[in-house]
Amino acid sequence: MKDVLKRIVFGKREKYWWMNALVPLISILLAFIVGAIFIKITGRSPVVAYKLLFGASGLFPGPYWKSHFAEMLLSSSMYIATGLGFAIAAKGGLFNIGAEGHFIVGGIAAAYLGYAKPFAGLPKFIHLPLIIVGVMLAGGIWGAIAGYLKAKRGIHEVITTIMLNWIALYLIEAWLVIGPMEAAVETGISGTPYISLSAKLPKILPPTRLNISIIIILAVTFLIWYLFYKTTFGYEIRTMGHTLMFGMEAPKAAGINVERRTIQTMFIAGAVAALGGAFMVLGVLFQYPPIFEGGYGFDGIAVALIGQNEPLGVILAGILIGALRTGATTVQLAHIPKTFPSIIEGFTVGFIALQMLIRYWIMKLIQGRKKSVQTEMGGGAK
Amino acid sequence: MKALEVKGIVKQFPGVLANDNINLSINKGEIYAIVGENGAGKSTLMKIIYGLYTPTSGEIFVFDKKVDIKTPYDAIGLKIGMVHQEFMLIPRFTVTQNIVLGDEPSKGIVFDYKKALNEVEELSEKFGLKVDPAEKVANLPVGIQQRVEILKILRRGAEILIFDEPTAVLTPEETEDLFKTLMKLKKNGKTIIFISHKLKEVIAIADRIAVLRRGKLQGIVERGKTSEVELARMVVGRDVVLKIPKAEAKVGGTVVSIRDLTVKSKRGIIGLKEVSFDVCAGEIVGIAGVEGNGQAELVNALIGFTRPIKGTIAFDGEEIRVITPFNIRKKGMAYIPKDRKMRGLVLPFRSRENIIMGQHTLYPFSKNGVLNNIEIDKFTTKKLEEFDVRPRDIHTRARNLSGGNQQKLILAKEMSMEHKFLLASQPTRGLDIGAMEFVYHKLIEEKERGMAILLISLELSEIMGLSDRILVLYNGEIVGETTPDKTTEEELGLMMLGLKKQKRVAQ
Amino acid sequence: MRVKKLLALLLVVVMVGVVFVGCAPAEEEPPVETIKIGLVTDVGGRGDRSFNDSALRGLETWAGKVKYVKGGGYEAITDAEFDASIPEDLKDRNIQPLGVSAKVLESKDKKDYIPNIASLVEQEKCDLVIGVGFMLAGAIGESAVKYPDTKFMLIDAPPVDEDGNMIDPPNVVGYLFNEHECGFLVGAIAAYATEAGKVGYIGGMPIPPVLRYEAGYRAGLKTIDPSIEIIGQYTGSFTEPALGKSAAESQISQGCDVLFHAAGATGNGMFQSICERGAPYWGIGVDVDMGLDENLCPARTLTSSLKHVDYATYLAIKSVVEDTFHSGLIIMTLKDGGVGYAPDHVADALTQDQIDKVEHLREMMIDGVFEVPTDPPDVDNWTPPTDF
Structure with missing residues (x-):
C-alpha cells in the first residue's frame, strides 16, 4: 500500500518521499498558528474564529454542511484551474503570471458562446462541449501569445503575461462588455446578456449550486498529470522546466524543439486557466458582468506554490484555498475581517517559500536522531 | 622551519x-x-x-x-x-x-x-x-x-x-x-x-x-x-595506462564536410573565418587551439545553435540548409558538450530520464508519444553497467553524480544514440585520471566502430595521443594541418599561438 | 521513527480539530427578541465611502443606533452622535432608532453573494436581508425564490432570475432612485459656479443609474445657461482613482473649472486633481456628501448630488419593524427625500439670489411642474423650464 502510494504520488524511490507532502503540511500548520497569534493579538478568540472558518468551509461535517461543501467545491474548481495554469507553465520553466488574464478571457468566451445566436439554440450535449472547446481555444491562444513572444522574440514571460492581463481586462471591461457584447438596454441587464439554458453547467447536488465543474477539472488534472509523466511531450516540457530558468541548454542540444514546446506549454496553461473563467460564467454568474473582480488568477499562483506545482498537490491546495474562501465570509460574524483567510493563505505561501529551511530542519531532526542511534550503538559495543 | x-x-x-x-x-x-x-x-x-x-x-x-x-x-x-x-x-x-x-x-x-x-x-x-x-x-x-x-x-x-x-x-x-x-x-x-x-x-x-x-x-x-x-x-590505486593506445585508422568515406564556414561569436564579431575541412568515417580529427579561438563558434554552428553567416555543412554529401539541433541529430550526430551541466544533462533528472534525452521519441522508449517506462528502465540498467556509471541505481539524480560519472552518463546517452558522427568538445574537461582513461577508451572504440569523430581539446597530449589528423585553430582560422607523427607538442604550441603557420595538406 | 511519530501527532491534531469543530455547540446567543437585519455588501465592501457605507449608516447608525468598531464589533452611540449623523435635508424626516440588530457580511467576490445571503437566512435567521447594489440583483432574486419566508431588500435595481429576467417575488422590495433629479440640481449649481463657461463630467460605466445622473446634470446646465460647454467622458471603471485623475486632468486642461463625477472610487482621483490645483476649480461629489470626507477634498467640494441609500435602507427596515412591508419597486424621488444635494460650499460660490433660484427649481420639481429626462440624448430635445 505504502509502495503503491509512493509510486503514484511521490517520485519513485525517493528516500525522503514523504517530505514533499510534509513540507506543505507544516507550512499550512505554521500559517494557522501564526494566524491564531494574530487574532489573539487583536483581542479576539482564535478558537471561535477557526471554528467559524472551518465550520463554514465545507471541509468538515456540521450544520449546513451540504451547501458549504458545494460552495467549497465550486470555488475549488476555479482555484484548481488557475493553479494548474501556473503549474503547467512552471513545469516547463515558465513563470506564468497570466492566469488572471486567461481566466477572464475564458469567462468572456464562455459568455459569448453561451448567449450568441448560432450556438444558443443547440442542444445541451452539443452546446456545452462546444463552449468548453471554444473557451480553451481562446485562453490557449491568449497564453500562446506570451509563449510566442518568449520563444521567438526572447521577451520574458513575466512581462508579457502581466501586460496581456491588462490588455485582456481593458479589451473586455472597457470595450466588449459595454460595447458590442452589452445586453440590450430594454432588458435592463448590465453586462453581457445571460447565457442560454443549454450553456449552463448541469447541477449535481441539488438544491445547492454545485455543478459538474469539479468533475471537469478533476478529469483535466488527471490528463495533465498523464501528459507530464507518461508522454514524450510532458517529458520534453519537464526537461525545459529544469533548465530554462537557469539558462541551461541541455534539452535544446538534445534536439528538443524548445521554442515550439514553450508556445505549446503556454497554450495549455492558458487553456486550463481559462476553464476557471468558464466555470464562473457557466455555473455561477450566467453572464459576464460589467465588473469582474476575481483575483482567481493570482490566487492560482498561491495554489500552485502550495501544491508544489504537482497536479495532485494543486488539487489538494485548490480544495484548501476553496475551503478557506468559503469559510471566509462567515468569520465576519465573529467580527473578524473577511480578509483573514487571505492572510493565512499568504502565510502559507510565505512558509512554502521557506521550504528549503523547513526541509533542512526536518533533515537535521532525522540526522540528529540517526547520529544519536549510532553513538548509542557505538557505546554499547564498547 | x-x-x-x-x-x-x-x-x-x-x-x-x-x-x-x-x-x-x-x-x-x-x-x-x-x-x-x-x-x-x-x-x-x-x-x-x-x-x-x-x-x-x-x-x-x-x-x-x-x-x-x-x-x-x-x-x-x-x-x-x-x-x-x-x-x-x-x-x-x-x-x-x-x-x-x-x-x-x-x-x-x-x-x-x-x-x-x-x-x-x-x-x-x-x-x-x-x-x-x-x-x-x-x-x-x-x-x-x-x-x-x-x-x-x-x-x-x-x-x-x-x-x-x-x-x-x-x-x-x-x-x-x-x-x-x-x-x-x-x-x-x-x-x-x-x-x-x-x-x-x-x-x-x-x-x-x-x-x-x-x-x-x-x-x-x-x-x-x-x-x-x-x-x-x-x-x-591501480595501474593506469596513461599512454593512449593507438589504433590504426581505417578511414572510410567522408561523413561531414565543412566549407568556408564563417560564424559570428556571441559578442557579434566574426569568431570563425572561412573554415573548411572534412571528417571521414573511422578517423579522429583533432582540433587543437587555445580556448576562445573559434572552438565555441564551430561547435555552435555544427549543432545548430548559431546560424553561420557563410559556408555550408554537408552530412553524407548532402548539404543541410537550415541546421537545427533536431535535424542534425536526426542525420546522425552525437555531441559530447564541454559543459556537462549546461548542455549535457538535466541535473534534477534521474539517470533513467537523462539517458533517453534526445532519443525519447524513438521506439522502444515511446510509442505514439507515450513513454514506455519498462523499456526505459531495462535500457538504463544495461547502459549504466556498460558505461560503468556509479552508482548503478537508475533513479539517481544527475545532480548527485560526481563529475566523472556525469560524463560517463553523457557518453552512455550520446553513444547509444544512432549516429555516424561524434562531436566531442573537450570531453575530459575537469575529469580525473580514471575517468579520462575511460573516455579515451570509449573514443577509440567508437573510432574502431567506424564513426567519424571530431575532437576539440585544449590538452595537447590528448590531441597528440588520439587524433589521426590534427587541425590547429588560431583566431578563428585553421593555421595548420598535420598528423601526430609529423609534429611535436612544441610545434603545435607555436601554431596555436599563431607564431608558426603551416601550409595545409591539399583537401 | 521520529518522523512517524510526528506524522501521527499531526494526524491527532487534525482529528481533534475535526471533532472539536464538528461537535462544538453553536455559540450561545442570548434569546433576545430583536428583529435581525442582515446586509450583504457588494465587492466594494465597508469603507467604500459611498454606496455600501451609506447603506450601513441606514442599518447600523440609524436603525441600530450603534457604530462599527474598527476591527470588528459594535458599540452604542450617544444621542448627539446619532443626531449628527442625520444630514440636513433629512432632519425633518423623523428618523428614530428602531432597535434592530445588524448582521453584516461583506463579499470578497461575486460568487460570495448567494452563500452570504444563505448564511444570513439559514444561520442567523434574519428577518430582512438587504442587498446593496445592482450587482446583487441576481443573488437576491434567486435567494428570494429559495427562501420565501424571508424578506429581502435590493438597492438600486429590480431583482432578476438566473436568466437575467426581471422578476417580482412577493418578498422582495427594490429601491430605485431618481438620480436625474439630483443630477439636475447639481447641474444648475455648476452652471452658476462656473466662470469659464466649461464644465466636466466623469462617468464610471454607462449603466442606467449613471446615465440618469448624466442626463440630469446636462439638463440642469441647459436650464441655467444653454451656452455652457460640457466635456464628458466614461472611464470604464468604478474602482480606479488613477483613471479618474487622468480624466480630470484632461478636462481641466481643456478649460473646465467645475467637475462632476459619477464614477465611485474612480472619482476619488478627480478630487485629488482638484485638491492639487485648489481655487478656482470645484468638484462635485456623488451619492454621499463627499464634502464631509476629510480624505477627499472638503475645501473645494462645491456640492454633492445625494442619493439617500441610507434613508431607503432605513425605510425598508422600518417597514419590517412596523410590519408594513410591501413587495415591488419603490422609486425614491426628490419629494420623498430619496435624493437631494448637499450644501457644502454652495453658499460660497453662488449668490443668495442664485441659491434661491436653485431652491425654486427644486420645489418646482417636487411639485411636478417639469420633468427631467433620464437618458442623456433626450436632453437635446428637452425644453427647460424658464419661469424660475
Whole structure:
C-alpha cells in the first residue's frame, strides 16, 4: 500500500518521499498558528474564529454542511484551474503570471458562446462541449501569445503575461462588455446578456449550486498529470522546466524543439486557466458582468506554490484555498475581517517559500536522531 | 622551519569520511603539491586550513604554533592566502582597485588611488609579477587575472599560498608563466601549496608531492624520485595506462564536410573565418587551439545553435540548409558538450530520464508519444553497467553524480544514440585520471566502430595521443594541418599561438 | 521513527480539530427578541465611502443606533452622535432608532453573494436581508425564490432570475432612485459656479443609474445657461482613482473649472486633481456628501448630488419593524427625500439670489411642474423650464 502510494504520488524511490507532502503540511500548520497569534493579538478568540472558518468551509461535517461543501467545491474548481495554469507553465520553466488574464478571457468566451445566436439554440450535449472547446481555444491562444513572444522574440514571460492581463481586462471591461457584447438596454441587464439554458453547467447536488465543474477539472488534472509523466511531450516540457530558468541548454542540444514546446506549454496553461473563467460564467454568474473582480488568477499562483506545482498537490491546495474562501465570509460574524483567510493563505505561501529551511530542519531532526542511534550503538559495543 | 603542519585531521561529512587522519608537514619555502582524484579530499583539507570548514578532530600548526582557524579571517591573519579556482575579482574594477579592495589606502576618509597605484606597482616589481595596475580586470586574459589574485594575497602579507587547481583554467603558455611565477615566489621565501590532478604539472614544479585517495594519505614522494606512472598508480590505486593506445585508422568515406564556414561569436564579431575541412568515417580529427579561438563558434554552428553567416555543412554529401539541433541529430550526430551541466544533462533528472534525452521519441522508449517506462528502465540498467556509471541505481539524480560519472552518463546517452558522427568538445574537461582513461577508451572504440569523430581539446597530449589528423585553430582560422607523427607538442604550441603557420595538406 | 511519530501527532491534531469543530455547540446567543437585519455588501465592501457605507449608516447608525468598531464589533452611540449623523435635508424626516440588530457580511467576490445571503437566512435567521447594489440583483432574486419566508431588500435595481429576467417575488422590495433629479440640481449649481463657461463630467460605466445622473446634470446646465460647454467622458471603471485623475486632468486642461463625477472610487482621483490645483476649480461629489470626507477634498467640494441609500435602507427596515412591508419597486424621488444635494460650499460660490433660484427649481420639481429626462440624448430635445 505504502509502495503503491509512493509510486503514484511521490517520485519513485525517493528516500525522503514523504517530505514533499510534509513540507506543505507544516507550512499550512505554521500559517494557522501564526494566524491564531494574530487574532489573539487583536483581542479576539482564535478558537471561535477557526471554528467559524472551518465550520463554514465545507471541509468538515456540521450544520449546513451540504451547501458549504458545494460552495467549497465550486470555488475549488476555479482555484484548481488557475493553479494548474501556473503549474503547467512552471513545469516547463515558465513563470506564468497570466492566469488572471486567461481566466477572464475564458469567462468572456464562455459568455459569448453561451448567449450568441448560432450556438444558443443547440442542444445541451452539443452546446456545452462546444463552449468548453471554444473557451480553451481562446485562453490557449491568449497564453500562446506570451509563449510566442518568449520563444521567438526572447521577451520574458513575466512581462508579457502581466501586460496581456491588462490588455485582456481593458479589451473586455472597457470595450466588449459595454460595447458590442452589452445586453440590450430594454432588458435592463448590465453586462453581457445571460447565457442560454443549454450553456449552463448541469447541477449535481441539488438544491445547492454545485455543478459538474469539479468533475471537469478533476478529469483535466488527471490528463495533465498523464501528459507530464507518461508522454514524450510532458517529458520534453519537464526537461525545459529544469533548465530554462537557469539558462541551461541541455534539452535544446538534445534536439528538443524548445521554442515550439514553450508556445505549446503556454497554450495549455492558458487553456486550463481559462476553464476557471468558464466555470464562473457557466455555473455561477450566467453572464459576464460589467465588473469582474476575481483575483482567481493570482490566487492560482498561491495554489500552485502550495501544491508544489504537482497536479495532485494543486488539487489538494485548490480544495484548501476553496475551503478557506468559503469559510471566509462567515468569520465576519465573529467580527473578524473577511480578509483573514487571505492572510493565512499568504502565510502559507510565505512558509512554502521557506521550504528549503523547513526541509533542512526536518533533515537535521532525522540526522540528529540517526547520529544519536549510532553513538548509542557505538557505546554499547564498547 | 615548518611553515604548516597538520596532525591527525579528520573530517566527517554525513555519510562520507572526507579526510581520514591526515598528517602533513610542509617546510618554509617549498612548493608542496597535493594530488588525488576528484573527491579524494584535497579540497576539503585546504578548506579546513583556510577556515572554511572546521575539522571533526585534529590539530593545525602554523610556523610551529598551534592554531585554531575558524574563519578565513583567522587564516589571513596567520598569513595564509588562497587562490581559488573561481577568481574573486570584480570585472569592472581596475587591477589596483581589485588588489586593494577591503584594505584601501586612504587620505583621511578619501580613497587614495594614486597611493594604491604606486603600492601595486611596487608589489608587482618586487615579486616580478607584471601587471598593468590601471587596466580593468574584465579586459585581462585569465592568466593575468590569476596574477592579480596572487598579488591581492601577497599584499595582505601571505606567507603560505594555497593554489586550488590553478591550471584548470589556463592555456599551456599561461601555465608555463604561472610556474615561473611560483618559482619566483619560492625564491622570495614563500611557501606554496599546490593542488592538482594533473600529474605532469605536479612532477614538473613540486618539491614534494602528497597523494590522497579516498580521504587517506597514500604517501609522500620527493621530486625526481618518482615517475608519472608510479604517481598515477598511487593516485588511482591501480595501474593506469596513461599512454593512449593507438589504433590504426581505417578511414572510410567522408561523413561531414565543412566549407568556408564563417560564424559570428556571441559578442557579434566574426569568431570563425572561412573554415573548411572534412571528417571521414573511422578517423579522429583533432582540433587543437587555445580556448576562445573559434572552438565555441564551430561547435555552435555544427549543432545548430548559431546560424553561420557563410559556408555550408554537408552530412553524407548532402548539404543541410537550415541546421537545427533536431535535424542534425536526426542525420546522425552525437555531441559530447564541454559543459556537462549546461548542455549535457538535466541535473534534477534521474539517470533513467537523462539517458533517453534526445532519443525519447524513438521506439522502444515511446510509442505514439507515450513513454514506455519498462523499456526505459531495462535500457538504463544495461547502459549504466556498460558505461560503468556509479552508482548503478537508475533513479539517481544527475545532480548527485560526481563529475566523472556525469560524463560517463553523457557518453552512455550520446553513444547509444544512432549516429555516424561524434562531436566531442573537450570531453575530459575537469575529469580525473580514471575517468579520462575511460573516455579515451570509449573514443577509440567508437573510432574502431567506424564513426567519424571530431575532437576539440585544449590538452595537447590528448590531441597528440588520439587524433589521426590534427587541425590547429588560431583566431578563428585553421593555421595548420598535420598528423601526430609529423609534429611535436612544441610545434603545435607555436601554431596555436599563431607564431608558426603551416601550409595545409591539399583537401 | 521520529518522523512517524510526528506524522501521527499531526494526524491527532487534525482529528481533534475535526471533532472539536464538528461537535462544538453553536455559540450561545442570548434569546433576545430583536428583529435581525442582515446586509450583504457588494465587492466594494465597508469603507467604500459611498454606496455600501451609506447603506450601513441606514442599518447600523440609524436603525441600530450603534457604530462599527474598527476591527470588528459594535458599540452604542450617544444621542448627539446619532443626531449628527442625520444630514440636513433629512432632519425633518423623523428618523428614530428602531432597535434592530445588524448582521453584516461583506463579499470578497461575486460568487460570495448567494452563500452570504444563505448564511444570513439559514444561520442567523434574519428577518430582512438587504442587498446593496445592482450587482446583487441576481443573488437576491434567486435567494428570494429559495427562501420565501424571508424578506429581502435590493438597492438600486429590480431583482432578476438566473436568466437575467426581471422578476417580482412577493418578498422582495427594490429601491430605485431618481438620480436625474439630483443630477439636475447639481447641474444648475455648476452652471452658476462656473466662470469659464466649461464644465466636466466623469462617468464610471454607462449603466442606467449613471446615465440618469448624466442626463440630469446636462439638463440642469441647459436650464441655467444653454451656452455652457460640457466635456464628458466614461472611464470604464468604478474602482480606479488613477483613471479618474487622468480624466480630470484632461478636462481641466481643456478649460473646465467645475467637475462632476459619477464614477465611485474612480472619482476619488478627480478630487485629488482638484485638491492639487485648489481655487478656482470645484468638484462635485456623488451619492454621499463627499464634502464631509476629510480624505477627499472638503475645501473645494462645491456640492454633492445625494442619493439617500441610507434613508431607503432605513425605510425598508422600518417597514419590517412596523410590519408594513410591501413587495415591488419603490422609486425614491426628490419629494420623498430619496435624493437631494448637499450644501457644502454652495453658499460660497453662488449668490443668495442664485441659491434661491436653485431652491425654486427644486420645489418646482417636487411639485411636478417639469420633468427631467433620464437618458442623456433626450436632453437635446428637452425644453427647460424658464419661469424660475
